[in-house]
Amino acid sequence: xxxxxxxxxxxxxxxxxxxxxxxxxxxxxxxxxxxxxxxxxxxxxxxxxxxxxxxxxxxxxxxxxxxxxxxxxxxxxxxxxxxxxxxxxxxxxxxxxxxxxxxxxxxxxxxxxxxxxxxxxxxxxxxxxxxxxxxxxxxxxxxxxxxxxxxxxxxxxxxxxxxxxxxxxxxxxxxxxxxxxxxxxxxxxxxxxxxxxxxxxxxxxxxxxxxxxxxxxxxxxxxxxxxxxxxxxxxxxxxxxxxxxxxxxxxxxxxxxxxxxxxxxxxxxxxxxxxxxxxxxxxxxxxxxxxxxxxxxxxxxxxxxxxxxxxxxxxxxxxxxxxxxxxxxxxxxxxxxxxxxxxxxxxxxxxxxxxxxxxxxxxxxxxxxxxxxxxxxxxxxxxxxxxxxxxxxxxxxxxxxxxxxxxxxxxxxxxxxxxxxxxxxxxxxxxxxxxxxxxxxxxxxxxxxxxxxxxxxxxxxxxxxxxxxxxxxxxxxxxxxx
Ligand SMILES: NC(=O)c1ccc[n+]([C@@H]2O[C@H](COP(=O)([O-])OP(=O)(O)OC[C@H]3O[C@@H](n4cnc5c(N)ncnc54)[C@H](O)[C@@H]3O)[C@@H](O)[C@H]2O)c1
Ligand SMILES: O=P(O)(O)OC[C@@H](O)[C@@H](O)[C@H](O)[C@H](O)CO
Numbered sequence: 001x002x003x004x005x006x007x008x009x010x011x012x013x014x015x016x017x018x019x020x021x022x023x024x025x026x027x028x029x030x031x032x033x034x035x036x037x038x039x040x041x042x043x044x045x046x047x048x049x050x051x052x053x054x055x056x057x058x059x060x061x062x063x064x065x066x067x068x069x070x071x072x073x074x075x076x077x078x079x080x081x082x083x084x085x086x087x088x089x090x091x092x093x094x095x096x097x098x099x100x101x102x103x104x105x106x107x108x109x110x111x112x113x114x115x116x117x118x119x120x121x122x123x124x125x126x127x128x129x130x131x132x133x134x135x136x137x138x139x140x141x142x143x144x145x146x147x148x149x150x151x152x153x154x155x156x157x158x159x160x161x162x163x164x165x166x167x168x169x170x171x172x173x174x175x176x177x178x179x180x181x182x183x184x185x186x187x188x189x190x191x192x193x194x195x196x197x198x199x200x201x202x203x204x205x206x207x208x209x210x211x212x213x214x215x216x217x218x219x220x221x222x223x224x225x226x227x228x229x230x231x232x233x234x235x236x237x238x239x240x241x242x243x244x245x246x247x248x249x250x251x252x253x254x255x256x257x258x259x260x261x262x263x264x265x266x267x268x269x270x271x272x273x274x275x276x277x278x279x280x281x282x283x284x285x286x287x288x289x290x291x292x293x294x295x296x297x298x299x300x301x302x303x304x305x306x307x308x309x310x311x312x313x314x315x316x317x318x319x320x321x322x323x324x325x326x327x328x329x330x331x332x333x334x335x336x337x338x339x340x341x342x343x344x345x346x347x348x349x350x351x352x353x354x355x356x357x358x359x360x361x362x363x364x365x366x367x368x369x370x371x372x373x374x375x376x377x378x379x380x381x382x383x384x385x386x387x388x389x390x391x392x393x394x395x396x397x398x399x400x401x402x403x404x405x406x407x408x409x410x411x412x413x414x415x416x417x418x419x420x421x422x423x424x425x426x427x428x429x430x431x432x433x434x435x436x437x438x439x440x441x442x443x444x445x446x447x448x449x450x451x452x453x454x455x456x457x458x459x460x461x462x463x464x465x466x467x468x469x470x471x472x473x474x475x476x477x478x479x480x481x482x
Pocket of ligand 1: 021022023024025026027052053054057119120121122123124125140169170210211212213214215216
């Protein structure tokens with residue numbers, strides 16, 4: 001079978017208009033899809049230059065396919081089930097700053113580039129104290145600072161040569177956070193007042209919120225997919241049809257990225273907060289709540305979980321009875337959004353693996369679920385038992401066993417060490433359960449405060465741990481909640 005490359009596909013040449021930090025599944029199935037639509041449907045004519053944020057990544061593989069890849073969209077569109085294979089040819093180059101730092105800084109001189117996009121996961125927008133202007137820098141904001149500084153120098157501080165910078169990380173007010181770290185590096189590296197003024201005046205950092213379910217590469221069905229495509233593509237990415245990008249934006253962005261001339265679902269708004277809260281707490285919150293419970297129940301995908309008579313009821317009650325009541329938006333609107341989310345979870349064409357959502361589960365619980373748990377406790381004076389049950393299930397999930405099967409738990413080193421030690425010390429006793437729960441609830445790097453101080457939480461977790469460990473997830477769920 002032929003491999004996808006510029007030999008098999010006639011690639012259009014385009015000037016670089018976008019510099020993109022990140023080559024992962026999400027960006028390729030979301031922003032790059034929008035850029036492709038702009039190229040196909042309007043006179044945008046803009047290419048993407050990729051920057052690989054980590055030393056290891058996909059750009060060599062992408063280069064071996066001349067940056068071409070297939071994006072398969074599956075789901076309901078205008079009421080009809082639709083599956084589309086789209087060939088994306090909008091990426092024009094890629095650079096690894098760790099092996100070609102000069103090439104990386106060279107992007108600063110590309111005059112046509114006016115937009116910077118990123119998705120470096122929730123860990124990416126971080127201050128790295130060891131980084132200096134001498135590259136390659138470790139952190140994404142530090143790399144960006146160096147690039148912006150090179151731009152400033154290349155164009156003599158021309159105020160017309162700044163960028164619109166739109167981070168897509170699922171971090172609250174991601175643009176503000178990124179700007180703050182970049183400004184800090186600029187100050188600490190003593191890049192000068194002229195640069196700092198240019199940074200502030202010529203560049204715009206936009207807060208944004210993204211929403212599209214992207215299960216990614218269909219590893220388990222890939223031969224079947226290649227047969228259907230008629231060529232071999234190592235970078236197929238699958239996503240749902242639904243898309244939403246909310247951008248807090250000045251008018252200039254509409255000119256630079258005229259997505260409103262396509263049918264992409266992009267909202268340019270003054271305040272993205274309500275959209276973010278609704279999405280992160282309901283959609284991502286439901287995912288994170290669901291994962292350990294459904295997985296330990298023996299279920300592998302989101303769809304199976306929401307359609308399961310017991311687990312489906314559990315998650316629905318968690319959303320409608322414990323998450324929605326804590327949100328400060330009209331109830332009707334929230335319930336309608338939740339209904340749409342549940343339909344998206346039931347998407348018959350998408351196989352979204354619970355294990356892939358489980359990545360970094362502890363910090364996801366902290367940002368996506370804990371605010372609902374705390375809000376519920378504050379408002380009702382009682383604990384939301386389904387959200388608490390999920391936290392107990394997560395503690396068992398991190399033991400790394402589903403029956404005889406090993407669960408490949410994926411999280412930060414300190415979390416893996418925490419659980420490794422806690423489970424090694426566990427002796428099966430009631431006191432052992434309490435010690436384990438207290439250790440996890442008190443793990444400062446994840447939570448903002450010691451969660452054992454939340455009234456009743458430790459006791460309820462210990463009770464649920466006992467049920468799950470002694471009776472198994474199926475019985476525990478029945479006994480605790482139904
Ligand atoms: N997959 C989805 O359904 C989906 C939907 C909406 C949002 N997201 C968000 O997108 C993020 C990426 O998801 P994905 O599916 O593209 O994952 P992926 O594993 O395919 O890509 C991850 C990308 O992040 C970079 N990265 C990882 N850790 C980093 C770090 N510490 N510093 C800098 N860069 C780092 C990698 O180099 C890579 O480019 C997720 O964290 C999630 O918050 C994903
Ligand atoms: O991508 P993650 O790992 O941050 O979170 C897993 C899912 O909750 C997430 O990918 C959602 O599917 C997505 O946020 C929908 O827009």
